[in-house]
Amino acid sequence: MENRENPRSINDMALSHMEQRYGIRFEYSEPWGNSLSGTREFLATSESLPNQQIFVQIENFRDEDRVFRSNFLAVKHEAETISFLRDIASHFFSEANVYYEAAHDGLSPSLPTNATFEEFLADTRVPLNVMVEVSESAFASKEKVNELAELIAASGAHFLLTVVVVADDLFGTLSRQELSWQISLRQFVYCARVTRRDNGIHVEWIGVE
Numbered sequence: 001m002e003n004r005e006n007p008r009s010i011n012d013m014a015l016s017h018m019e020q021r022y023g024i025r026f027e028y029s030e031p032w033g034n035s036l037s038g039t040r041e042f043l044a045t046s047e048s049l050p051n052q053q054i055f056v057q058i059e060n061f062r063d064e065d066r067v068f069r070s071n072f073l074a075v076k077h078e079a080e081t082i083s084f085l086r087d088i089a090s091h092f093f094s095e096a097n098v099y100y101e102a103a104h105d106g107l108s109p110s111l112p113t114n115a116t117f118e119e120f121l122a123d124t125r126v127p128l129n130v131m132v133e134v135s136e137s138a139f140a141s142k143e144k145v146n147e148l149a150e151l152i153a154a155s156g157a158h159f160l161l162t163v164v165v166v167a168d169d170l171f172g173t174l175s176r177q178e179l180s181w182q183i184s185l186r187q188f189v190y191c192a193r194v195t196r197r198d199n200g201i202h203v204e205w206i207g208v209e
Helices: 007-022 072-076 078-092 118-120 144-155 176-184
Strands: 029-032 039-045 054-059 069-072 096-100 129-137 159-166 190-197 199-207
Touching: 007 029, 007 054, 007 069, 054 144, 069 096, 069 190, 072 078, 078 096, 078 118, 078 129, 078 144, 129 144, 129 176, 144 190, 159 176
Parallel strands: 129 159
Antiparallel strands: 029 039, 039 054, 054 069, 096 129, 159 190, 190 199
16 A cells, blocks of 8 residues: 655654664755655765765655665765775775765665674675776786776675776876766776676776777
8 A cells, every 4th residue: 555654754764764773863964866766865964974964765665665775884984995995006006096985875774784894895786986096107007907806806895996097297186077077088098997796897998999
């Protein structure tokens, strides 16, 4: 039977679910997306993660079998994820910048409430979306990109990885968005897009025949 509760009560239900799950208080912040697909989404905040916004998702929100998801654990582990990725990148490139932030998508609801960093990485519902910027002088060979991907994959994580190599005088001067524009304009030395899913690691070099 269809649930007739209004959007505000659905939001409150989701916030209450998260409070019970994680043992901390959450507050509604602002809407996100739309509900036409049957999935309701919004952003929330928590004093436990100051200056951060948490993505909340209610699948089948009109029905009794609704599923609650959030990216709370991804936000909680965001700094650790960046440090982990930087450490790996430093194995292969002497000059590299790592760009990553928690995706606006809900992690598996089966993840433990006190999931360790390793358990979070191994949850493959939401791939890590990472960009690594490398200076031209620090880029030894394309094989290093494969090795980088294999080392990240050893954690169990699924990911969407972009490695962009730029001229030395440009390195470190652009934001992630500006680097994305450079890629779309084909203004780079090398660029690879790497995906890791259940079917393995796939590397695509952009602008290379």
